Amino acid sequence: MSRPSKKVRLLDIANKAGVSRAAVGHILNNSGADHVRVSKATREKVLKIAAELNYRPNRAAQRLRGIPTKLIGVVLDTVNLAVFSARLAAIEAEAHRRGYRLMIGQAQHDPNEIQSYLNDFADHGMDAVLCLFDVMQDIRPKLKKVFQDRDNIILHSAPILPSQPCVRVETSWAIHQLVDHLADRGRKRIAMQLWSPTDQLMAIRSEAWEQSVRRRDLPSSQDLIWTNPQAEQKPSREAIDDCIEKLVVQQQADAIIASNDEWAVRIIQGLQRQGHPVPKKVAVTGYDNLDIADVIEPALTTIDQCHDDYAKAAMDLVEESIAGKLSDDQRIRVIRPQLVVRDSS
Numbered sequence: 001m002s003r004p005s006k007k008v009r010l011l012d013i014a015n016k017a018g019v020s021r022a023a024v025g026h027i028l029n030n031s032g033a034d035h036v037r038v039s040k041a042t043r044e045k046v047l048k049i050a051a052e053l054n055y056r057p058n059r060a061a062q063r064l065r066g067i068p069t070k071l072i073g074v075v076l077d078t079v080n081l082a083v084f085s086a087r088l089a090a091i092e093a094e095a096h097r098r099g100y101r102l103m104i105g106q107a108q109h110d111p112n113e114i115q116s117y118l119n120d121f122a123d124h125g126m127d128a129v130l131c132l133f134d135v136m137q138d139i140r141p142k143l144k145k146v147f148q149d150r151d152n153i154i155l156h157s158a159p160i161l162p163s164q165p166c167v168r169v170e171t172s173w174a175i176h177q178l179v180d181h182l183a184d185r186g187r188k189r190i191a192m193q194l195w196s197p198t199d200q201l202m203a204i205r206s207e208a209w210e211q212s213v214r215r216r217d218l219p220s221s222q223d224l225i226w227t228n229p230q231a232e233q234k235p236s237r238e239a240i241d242d243c244i245e246k247l248v249v250q251q252q253a254d255a256i257i258a259s260n261d262e263w264a265v266r267i268i269q270g271l272q273r274q275g276h277p278v279p280k281k282v283a284v285t286g287y288d289n290l291d292i293a294d295v296i297e298p299a300l301t302t303i304d305q306c307h308d309d310y311a312k313a314a315m316d317l318v319e320e321s322i323a324g325k326l327s328d329d330q331r332i333r334v335i336r337p338q339l340v341v342r343d344s345s
Contacts, residue, residue: 008055016053017046024050029057072318073121074104075114077133079233080260083288083305084132090307091130094315100127107133111142118150128152128318135160138198152321154314158200165317165331167310171201172208174303175257177339178285179212181301182255185345187283191224191253193243193263195233202227202259209257223251235263240270248282255345261286261293264300268344283345298343305337 010028014021023038027046038046072095076084092102103126105117114131121129129150134157135143143160147153155166182190192209194202206225213220226243230236244267247253258264264286268278276282278298286293286302293300313333320326 008050008053013046013049013053013055016049017042019046028055068127068322069125070100071124071126072100072102073117073124073126073129074102075107075117075129075131075133076104077107077109079109079134082262082290083260086290087305087307087310088132090311091132091314094308094311098315098319100315100318109133109139111139111146114143115146118146118153122150127322128154130314130318131155134199134201152318154317154321159331163328163331165321165326165333167313167317167333167335169305169310169335169337171204171337172211174287174337174339175205175208176212177337178257178301178303179209179216179218181339181341182257182283182285182345183213183216183218185283187255189219189224189251189253190255190257191226191247191251192257193247193259193267194225194227195235195259195263196231197227198231205257205259221251224253233260235266237266237270240266241274243267244270244274244276248276253282255283255285257285257287259287261288261290261300261302264302264344265292265296268296268298268300279344285345289340293340293342296344301342301345302340303337304340306335310335 010021010024013028014024017024019038019042023042024046027038027043028050074088074091076088088104095102103121103124105120107113107117118129129152131153135155140160147160147164153164155164157166157168159166179190190209190213192206194206196202209225210220224247226246228235228239229242230239232239243256247256248271256267258267264284268284271278271282271284278284284300286300289302289304293302313335317326317333320330
């Protein structure tokens with residue numbers, strides 16, 4: 001049986017490089033930053049030897065000495081997973097560019113599971129935690145207790161506690177763009193499909209839709225908003241048929257703003273199945289700019305949430321929060337999504 005390989009120490013690297021242990025610690029762990037100086041050549045030599053010896057820093061020891069571990073925890077929900085997975089990929093790339101690594105857990109929309117992950121991340125010395133999930137109204141009160149007395153937690157969309165930093169995609173801006181685009185294309189009865197009555201973002205979209213259609217002197221009857229009675233994000237055929245019946249057949253909608261790209265694709269399929277050509281009779285728009293948006297016929301007009309911009313803003317908050325340089329007026333970063341026009345509108 002082979003023996004486990006011996007863990008490489010800073011001293012081992014120092015001996016091979018012919019420099020002091022303090023110099024190696026400064027280069028690899030940023031220790032002694034105020035009083036240790038090394039040349040560029042020494043830094044490159046130490047980094048090369050560390051790679052050859054497969055050196056791995058002792059995160060537990062770093063944490064005890066108050067040195068950042070360069071690890072970030074991520075709590076990812078299973079609701080709207082396609083979007084958050086794409087956002088996570090952008091964050092991982094940006095974190096890598098800044099020298100951080102991610103540890104990820106899925107919370108299943110469960111406050112107890114979220115608390116367990118936060119405890120695990122604290123035990124493993126995460127420098128910060130990113131919470132990538134939409135906070136539904138039903139779990140908001142419980143999360144206030146979960147997040148109490150926890151530092152360096154960055155949320156998505158809206159803070160739970162007043163002091164928490166967050167990155168928000170400006171949903172209302174996206175809806176204004178969609179309504180203006182459809183109105184400019186001559187649509188007179190612009191309807192909206194929502195998937196849940198309790199999702200905060202759905203409420204924001206509903207309000208933004210009403211403001212936008214009124215600004216364009218278009219009908220703003222609540223009958224032009226259809227909310228999935230099943231309150232499920234995944235569209236069933238029964239729900240699609242009911243949406244088309246209520247909005248297109250009964251309300252004579254000539255455009256539908258869907259809650260996301262998956263709903264939009266299913267609505268397009270349902271409209272075509274029932275003899276309502278898209279976009280000749282009914283225009284359809286999505287939200288998220290997933291890969292499927294450019295595959296379906298007609299290609300889907302949608303909203304791109306600018307994940308790269310989001311990732312940079314999130315990592316800025318991480319680093320500023322860790323450094324204690326985050327003022328109250330800088331805690332919320334807003335990303336403006338972009339309209340992507342294709343054939344469905």
